[in-house]
Amino acid sequence: MELEAYNLRRFQQIMGDYENIKFPTPLFPYVTKRVLVETFEPGSHISRYMDNPGGQLQKNLARIGTDALLDMLFIHNFVHGDLHPGNILVQDTHQPRLVLLDCGIATSLMPFDLLQMRALFTAIVKGDGVQVADLMLGSQPCPTVEEYRRNMAELVSRGLQGLTRIQNVKVSNLFSELFDVLMKHKVRIEPNYTSVVMAIMVIDGLGRSLDPSLNLLEAVTPCLLHRARTQLTDYIVGS
The missing domain is CATH 1.10.486 (PCRA; domain 4)
Incomplete structure (x- = not known):
């Protein structure tokens, strides 16, 4: 749990200026080795929007997620390692924002x-x-x-x-x-x-x-x- 809290804080440091990407905030000093306390982030799972592929909202969501992952890798060298649909929430469909959850797995390359x-x-x-x-x-x-x-x-x-x-x-x-x-x-x-x-x-x-x-x-x-x-x-x- 402490590792995931560290990863969350690291993602917020390197991607805090991204208006369309958000991570939950770990709440110290309540984080321990066995317990992770973080902010609640409302939203809908991204799989909800897969019924209409090719729509403008869907295109925007796809581009936001793709750009975020590529920036994690090629610019920041700190990659979320478990970005399946269950770990991605959508907030505000008018100005779409993705909330990335479950950051316990993160990878950096030498x-x-x-x-x-x-x-x-x-x-x-x-x-x-x-x-x-x-x-x-x-x-x-x-x-x-x-x-x-x-x-x-x-x-x-x-x-x-x-x-x-x-x-x-x-x-x-x-x-x-x-x-x-x-x-x-x-x-x-x-x-x-x-x-x-x-x-x-x-x-x-x-x-x-x-x-x-x-x-x-x-x-x-x-x-x-x-x-x-x-x-x-x-x-x-x-x-």
Whole structure:
């Protein structure tokens, strides 16, 4: 319970300026190892709004949730690890706001893994399946490395083939097949890395249930560009 309270406070610190995202507030000193006391947040579960996919409200909700998750990962490096519909409430449908509950599971990547994740998404957006394969493999031994790289290149190419815009790509399906390739060639990935990818797959599926035209590959580009600009600015200032 203390860990969840810490996570809630951390999310409020990094995302307190987000007008359309809210977290319950832990009430100290009433929090103990066995008891979590937090503010009550009214709202309706987001699954209530899935009966009319593609409506304007649904599109707004999908975009808010997607942008929040991507910012957690690529900008703040602190990701809610359990964003299923039961943990997301909707407040004020005129100016939609999402309340994110049950923050006991949260993940941060080590600096190198975070760089790898950004590079992985960049390679997918560019359609570079060989680069995706190499990033996932790292320095691991792989007796079938050439077949592995070929399989990954074919997967990414097939996922993007004939699509004029990347919003047509189902990211959850793409990552599911990517895991199949990794398992076939016995390529291991770190547990925290897996947790982040699973969170991405869940939010992609949820977003598409609200807005079938939504795609994370399109939404992730501003986050990648934001981080690139930040790194360039830090480099210039440091110089």
